[in-house]
Amino acid sequence: MGSLKESVLNCSINTDDDDVFINKLNKLAGNNGEDTYSVIIQTLTSLDLKPGEAKKCWFEIISHRENISNTLGRKISLLATISDYFFSFEKSLKNHRIVEINAYEKIKKDSTHDDLTGLFNKAYMQDALSQHISLAKRHNTDLSILFLDIDDFKGINDTFGHHSGDIVLKNVAHTISQEMRASDIIARFGGDEFVILMPNTYKINALLISERLRKTIQQKTITIKGTTHQITVSGGVAGFPVDALKVKDLLNLADSALYRAKGAGKNSISLFKEDKRRFLRIKFNRPIKVKHLGFTRTRTLSGTSKNIAIGGILFENKEPLSIGAKVQVSFSIDKESDPLFLIGTIVRVETFGPHNYDIGMTLSFKEMEKTAKDEISKFLIQQSEDNDK
Template sequence: MRNPSEELQDKEEEIKKLKELLELYERVSKLGEEELLAAEQTLNAQETTANLARNELIEMRDRFKGIGSERKTAILEIVNDREVPLPSLANKFEEMGKKDDYFYSDFFRMIANLDLPESEAKSLWKEIYNHAEGLSKQLGRSMNFVVALLDYIYLKNRLIENPKIVDIYSFEEIILNAVIDEGTGIYNRRYFNLVLNKEITRSKRYRRNFCLFILDLDNFKKINDSKGHAFGDDILKLVAGTLMYAFRTEDISCRVGGEEFAVILPETTKDNAKVAIERFRTYLRNSSKNDFGIEVTVSGGVAEYPSDADESSKLYSLSDAKLYEAKLSGKDRITYG
C-alpha cells in the first residue's frame, strides 16, 4: 500500500505536467509566427519538422473530419476564451446544444479525445461545470473552464490516463489555421514561408545547398469551367497526392496559391531535383489520364540555394520568374536554367 508522501509526490508531478500543458496552450493559442516557431521547438520538430510532423498532423486532421468547420470554430472559441464567466459559458453551451444534436459529444471528442454518446457527453458537461463552480467557490474567484476540465478528467475522475486536451486542441488549431491546406491535405503557404526561412538558416549553417521548385497547373481555369469546380478540387487533390508520392519524405510540398504549389528539396542540386521533378510530371500525367480521363500538366521554375540566391524572398522570386518563363514558352515545361 502506498504511503501519503508517495501519493503527494505523484500529485505534484501530475500538476507539473498540467502546468506544462497549459503553458503550451497559452503559447500556441495566439497562432503568431513566433508562437508557431515556439510550438515547433516544444514538440522537438526542429531540423526535421516536416518529416516528423507530417503523419501525425494529417492523422489528427482525419480524426476530426466528421466535425463541421463551423462547429470546430465555435468549440475552439470556447476553449480559447479564458475570460468568459461560467454562467455565460453555460448559456453558450445551452444555445449550441439546441442548435446541434451532437454538440456535446463533438466537444469532448475534439478537446479530450473522448468518444461518448450525446446523452453521456451532456451529463459529463454538467458534472464538469459543477466541478468548476465548486473550485471557484474554494478559490474565491472564477475558475477557467479549461483548467476545471483538465482537473476533472485528469486528476479527479481519471477518465483517461494520458489526456490530450490542451495539446490536441493546440495541434488541431495549428492544423486548421496555420499548417495544413484544408483543400488538399498538404502544407499551406504560411507553413511554406516558415520552412523556407528555416531551410535557408539550416543550409547556411551547414554549408549545404537546396532547391526550390515552384509549379502551376496548366489550363486549370479551363478545367474548372468545362468540368466544374468539384472536378477541379479533385484535380488539386491529385496533384497534392502525387507530390507526396513522387518526392522524398524529407521534401516539403505545399500549396501556396489557388493552383500553385511549391516543393523545398533539402540538400539537393538542380540535377538531382530534375530527376525527382520529371518523375512527378510523369506520374501526374499517367494518373490524371487513368483516373480522370484528362492529361494534367504543370509548368514550373527551379532555383538553387546559394548559387542562384541566398535569401528566401530572392529565391522565391527567381523560381516564380522561371515559372512565368515556362508559361510564356508554351507551358508543360520546367525552367531550370
C-alpha cells in the first residue's frame, strides 16, 4: 500500500492540470488494480473505503465534475468537486477531510523519512519489504536485504559528542545513497543501523554489491573536530526465498549475519548461512591450485581444500582473495584421475592469522563442462555410501 501511495503522489508532480492528474490516476489504477481507488480516495479525503466502494465514488466524482463544469461553463477543480460530492451526495460518509496534495506530500514525507539523514525510516522499510516480498512471490523472483551498521559508532558519540555522531551518520547515509542502485530502497532503521532492500537480486549478487559499498565507505574520510577519521561498516545479507519467506524472519537473519561479520573482526560483510546445508557436504582434503580468471599471466596459488559440495568448495590459502573474484580451482579427485577444473565466485574470506585464510567459493556450473558436476556428484555419493557402511 505504501508504494501505491507514493505512486499516487508522483502523479501530482509537475501536474497543475486536474484533467492530466485524473488521467494519470486512471492509468495507475488500470495497471495496479482496484486497490488503487482505495488509495486515491484515502489520499485525497482521509476516508478508508473498500476497493469497490472507492471505485464507485471515484468515477461518480469525475462525472460530477463534468456536470458542474458544463453547467457553469468553466473547469471546476478536482478538490472543489470532491468537497461538493461528499457534501451533496455521500452524506453518509462522515469525517472526510479534503487534503491539498502538496500539503499531503509533506505530511507523507515526514511520516516515512528519517529527519537526520533524509532516508526512509523503519516503518516505511517494513511496509516496502512486505510489498516487495508479495511481488517476488507473484513473479517468482529473488530479493535480498543488507543489514548494515557503523563500526565503533558508540565510541564516536562518547568521545566527540552526539553532534559529531550525526555528522558521521549523514555522511554514511549520503555515501549509501550515491552508491546503491536506483531500484534499491534505503532506510535508516534506528541508531547507526541501515537496511537496504535490493529487489530482483539473488543474495550472492547482493553480497558483491554490499562488498563494493563497504569498500567505498572505508575509502572515505571524515573530519571530526579537526581530526580525520576512517569510518568502516559491517553488514549481513539474507535473501528471499532462499533464507526466509517473511519480513520479520528475513530481517532477523540479516541481523544475525551482521553480528557474524562483527565477530569476524568488523569491516566486513557476511552472508546468512543456515546450519543445515542445502547440499551434501563432506570433508575433502586435497592440494589445490587457484588462479584468477581472465588474466593469462596471473600466478597460480597453492592451497588445501577443506570440504566440498555440489554448490561450492571451502579451501585454505596463504593469501586473501577478493570477494566477488572469479577464480579457477584445480585438483585431483584421486591419485589416478586427471585434474578437475572448477570455476566459481569467491563469497567468503575469513582470517585466522598471518598467511592463513579460509576461502569460500560458489561454483558456476554454467561456466564449466557438465562432466565436472557429474564427477563431483559421483564422488559425493560414493563417499556418502562409504560413510554409511
